[in-house]
Amino acid sequence: MEYVNPEGIREDGRRPLEMRHLHAEIGTVARADGSAVFEMGNTKVIAAVYGPREVQNRSQQLNDQALVRCEYTMPNFSTGDRMRKPKGDRRSTEISLVIRQTMEACILTHLMPRSQIDIFVQVLSADGGTRSACINAATLALADAGIPMRDLVTSCSAGYLNSTPLLDLSYFEDSAGGPDVTVGILPKLDKVTLLQMDARLPIDIFENVVQLATEGCKAVANYIHEVLLENTKQLEYRRGL
Amino acid sequence: MVGLSAGEKHFIQGGIAQDLRADGRKRLTYRPIYVETGVIPQADGSAKVKMGATEVIASVKLDLARPNPSQPGKGKVSLFVSCSATAGPMFEGRGSEELSTELSVALQRCLLGGKSGAGAAFDPSCLSIVDGKLCWDAYIDGLVVSADGNLLDALGAAIKAALTNTRVPVANVPAGASLDEDPDVDLSSQETTRIDTSGVPVIVTLTKVGRHYIVDATSEEESQMSSAVSVSINKERRICGLTKRGGAGLDPSIILDMISVASHVSEQLMNKLDSEIAAAEADEQDI
Numbered sequence: 006m007e008y009v010n011p012e013g014i015r016e017d018g019r020r021p022l023e024m025r026h027l028h029a030e031i032g033t034v035a036r037a038d039g040s041a042v043f044e045m046g047n048t049k050v051i052a053a054v055y056g057p058r059e060v061q062n063r064s065q066q067l068n069d070q071a072l073v074r075c076e077y078t079m080p081n082f083s084t085g086d087r088m089r090k091p092k093g094d095r096r097s098t099e100i101s102l103v104i105r106q107t108m109e110a111c112i113l114t115h116l117m118p119r120s121q122i123d124i125f126v127q128v129l130s131a132d133g134g135t136r137s138a139c140i141n142a143a144t145l146a147l148a149d150a151g152i153p154m155r156d157l158v159t160s161c162s163a164g165y166l167n168s169t170p171l172l173d174l175s176y177f178e179d180s181a182g183g184p185d186v187t188v189g190i191l192p193k194l195d196k197v198t199l200l201q202m203d204a205r206l207p208i209d210i211f212e213n214v215v216q217l218a219t220e221g222c223k224a225v226a227n228y229i230h231e232v233l234l235e236n237t238k239q240l241e242y243r244r245g246l
Numbered sequence: 247m248v249g250l251s252a253g254e255k256h257f258i259q260g261g262i263a264q265d266l267r268a269d270g271r272k273r274l275t276y277r278p279i280y281v282e283t284g285v286i287p288q289a290d291g292s293a294k295v296k297m298g299a300t301e302v303i304a305s306v307k308l309d310l311a312r313p314n315p316s317q318p319g320k321g322k323v324s325l326f327v328s329c330s331a332t333a334g335p336m337f338e339g340r341g342s343e344e345l346s347t348e349l350s351v352a353l354q355r356c357l358l359g360g361k362s363g364a365g366a367a368f369d370p371s372c373l374s375i376v377d378g379k380l381c382w383d384a385y386i387d388g389l390v391v392s393a394d395g396n397l398l399d400a401l402g403a404a405i406k407a408a409l410t411n412t413r414v415p416v417a418n419v420p421a422g423a424s425l426d427e428d429p430d431v432d433l434s435s436q437e438t439t440r441i442d443t444s445g446v447p448v449i450v451t452l453t454k455v456g457r458h459y460i461v462d463a464t465s466e467e468e469s470q471m472s473s474a475v476s477v478s479i480n481k482e483r484r485i486c487g488l489t490k491r492g493g494a495g496l497d498p499s500i501i502l503d504m505i506s507v508a509s510h511v512s513e514q515l516m517n518k519l520d521s522e523i524a525a526a527e528a529d530e531q532d533i
Contacts, residue, residue, distance in 0.1 A: 033301070033391075033392075034301070034332055034333070034391065034392040035299035035392060035394065036299060036333070036334060036392060036393070036394060037332065037334075037392075040332065047287045047288070049285075049286075051330075051332055051391060052332070053331075053332035053333075055334070055335050061335075076331050076338055076339070078330065078331065080328060080330070080387060080389050081307075081326070081328075081385070081387050082286060082288070082289050082292075082305035082307055082385075082387045082389075123335050123338070125330070125331035125332045125335075125338070126332075127330040127331065127332050127389075127391070129285070129286060129303065129389075130286050130287055130288060131288075132287070132288070
């Protein structure tokens with residue numbers, strides 16, 4: 006099957022090194038301490054952060070740091086075919102774990118001992134790259150909640166089809182069965198905090214694809230930075246500064 | 247949700263008694279309603295409705311299926327609501343099951359009609375493709391994204407908007423094709439038909455606090471309620487469904503009074519919703 010046609014255009018009209026359109030909004034869920042909606046093309050994800058607050062389950066309380074919990078859910082209508090079980094299936098559990106570990110690494114948990122931070126991520130529309138969109142949305146929601154972090158975490162995926170490295174795979178390209186590399190980085194500190202891959206890749210091409218995904222992450226970081234700056238200006242304006 | 251102090255409770259109840267609620271509204275005034283359609287690209291129809299801080303999303307998906315043998319000329323419609331954990335930590339894991347079931351059943355009662363299909367919000371025969379052999383199954387899903395009271399009204403409005411936004415693909419079945427196995431249905435034509443939603447009712451929930459009823463309660467006001475009655479009313483001012491919640495008993499004359507108040511309020515709500523939905527659809531087409 007042809008995923009990149011001879012002129013170098015992909016199925017949705019993008020070039021191989023082109024990312025999908027990004028759009029983010031902060032503060033959409035009024036009752037949450039922090040919330041954000043993040044869109045990468047047709048993939049749309051909403052994240053809400055509740056915390057830091059008192060630990061609900063005393064047995065899980067940590068005396069020297071905050072407890073970070075995460076739940077990822079996809080409703081029935083978010084994918085092309087209607088799903089049977091929205092919560093508790095294995096893929097959701099795995100992605101919840103991945104997001105939790107990624108965010109836990111960047112939150113300064115030692116500043117909030119004996120407390121709990123809940124991150125809830127809800128996929129509204131899935132078109133490939135949901136993992137990355139969730140991490141980006143969670144970062145924005147945590148920033149909106151004012152939770153201290155080492156750095157923003159941004160994430161992007163990349164693949165390799167028809168001998169071409171492709172940035173930001175859509176569902177159509179992802180389901181081709183080729184390699185799918187998801188990278189999460191701390192942009193200012195220039196460190197990788199998440200790296201996942203499936204299928205197989207020769208090592209030299211692997212380096213290229215990871216490099217491409219990292220560039221994608223940096224582009225997302227720039228966009229998130231802009232969104233946060235704009236939001237802060239709005240807050241200042243409303244305070245009359 | 248943060249608990250309320252005795253002073254705050256007194257303030258809420260007193261305000262309602264004086265027709266001046268905590269956010270400045272009168273007893274029978276709705277919060278500003280925002281409707282956006284086409285929010286879920288993969289769905290055949292979708293809408294997002296915001297009433298104050300309450301935000302819900304409804305989506306309609308259509309699948310090819312065989313119709314029920316007892317109703318060969320109609321498609322099947324099913325409706326489920328779930329509460330996202332983003333609305334609050336109490337909805338995490340299985341915490342949302344009770345509320346989701348309660349909302350699903352109330353909406354099914356108001357919108358899907360009886361077992362014979364009578365009294366449904368819209369005519370399911372528009373979903374039929376070939377009588378007795380092929381039809382569209384409509385799956386209506388509701389998702390509560392942010393909860394600040396009055397979920398039932400918001401979901402009813404979102405489902406009405408999502409149904410109006412739904413485009414049913416025109417399916418061409420080749421003549422003479424054998425329909426006992428899976429036929430080759432031609433969905434390539436880009437034509438679509440719409441569902442007639444003029445008969446879809448709106449749901450008005452009246453919450454009784456003290457001796458007065460309010461419309462569109464926030465979750466703080468709902469915590470002070472003694473009981474609530476949700477009435478679903480259509481354009482012809484006919485009642486399509488009725489649900490009473492809350493432990494306190496109600497005198498029958500009060501219930502009749504609440505129904506007539508709801509009927510009066512429903513007209514404004516219906517007009518507001520219709521104009522918001524039309525505006526949202528027009529916006530979506532411009533894009």
